Amino acid sequence: MGTHGLPRRNTKPGIVAAMVLGFTIMFSPALNAQVSTPEAGTEVTRSITVNGTGTVEVDPDTAEVSLGVVATDESLESAQNDVSEGLANVTQVLTDSGVAAEDVQTTSYNIYPIPEYDRDGNYVGIERYEVSAGLAVIVRDIDSAGTILDTAVEGGANNVWGITFYVEDPSAAASQARQLAVEDARAKADALATSSGMVVTNVVSIVETSSPDPMAQDFDFARGSADMAMEESAMPVPISPGQSEVRVDVEITFEIEQAAG
Numbered sequence: 003m004g005t006h007g008l009p010r011r012n013t014k015p016g017i018v019a020a021m022v023l024g025f026t027i028m029f030s031p032a033l034n035a036q037v038s039t040p041e042a043g044t045e046v047t048r049s050i051t052v053n054g055t056g057t058v059e060v061d062p063d064t065a066e067v068s069l070g071v072v073a074t075d076e077s078l079e080s081a082q083n084d085v086s087e088g089l090a091n092v093t094q095v096l097t098d099s100g101v102a103a104e105d106v107q108t109t110s111y112n113i114y115p116i117p118e119y120d121r122d123g124n125y126v127g128i129e130r131y132e133v134s135a136g137l138a139v140i141v142r143d144i145d146s147a148g149t150i151l152d153t154a155v156e157g158g159a160n161n162v163w164g165i166t167f168y169v170e171d172p173s174a175a176a177s178q179a180r181q182l183a184v185e186d187a188r189a190k191a192d193a194l195a196t197s198s199g200m201v202v203t204n205v206v207s208i209v210e211t212s213s214p215d216p217m218a219q220d221f222d223f224a225r226g227s228a229d230m231a232m233e234e235s236a237m238p239v240p241i242s243p244g245q246s247e248v249r250v251d252v253e254i255t256f257e258i259e260q261a262a263g
Contacts, residue, residue: 049206050194051255054187056179059245062167065147069154070110070136070161078113081133088158089135095157096139099150105140134161142170148241167243179250180210187254195258204257212251 071088075081093106111134118129139154141147147165155162169175188202195202 052190054183056182057249058175058179060175062243064170065141065144066166067139068163069159072134074132076130078131085133091158110136175248183250183252191256200258202256206255209253
């Protein structure tokens, strides 16, 4: 008797793979659409995003004077001693004039060797040294800024780079500028919504996009020599601080809906 084996399966692996792939291709779009489509009855929030700016002009109440002492000499030690003596004198006359010691700060100290060359342009050596030091002086009574400047020059400061005026505490002006910025943004949103047949109903988010620090007013004197400064010190230097601008920028997203009627 012959032995009969079990029936062989005719399904080929390639056909099965094709069927599975076809199943994936057919159903993947349906799955993706289901994920991205909002649920039935979900209400879509309409919104509009605008920028607003608020600025407030304020009178500066503080001045910072940038000045210094420069000395040149063939001896580095002598030049350094001249600068040290000059700084001590300037600091003393400033504090005697009512400037607080903590409001006088050394900002720089530099040594520049000045080279010497022969007639052919060949380096010979160091001819002399230039030593300089800078001070930042905070003047809290800006009406006396001109007098303080003259006092410093008479005390030995032979370089004055300028004066910067600013508001020491801009918080009150910044709060007012923020309110103006929000009002500006709301006015823009109302105008855009009205032109589109919509109305603003709510605030979704507010982002402040700028720093409220006031813009400083700089005055550059660029005095280069003690002789010129002493000649000009016969009369107090006229100082006009002007005004500083405190600015705040905001970005606001408003919720809007269809206007009634």
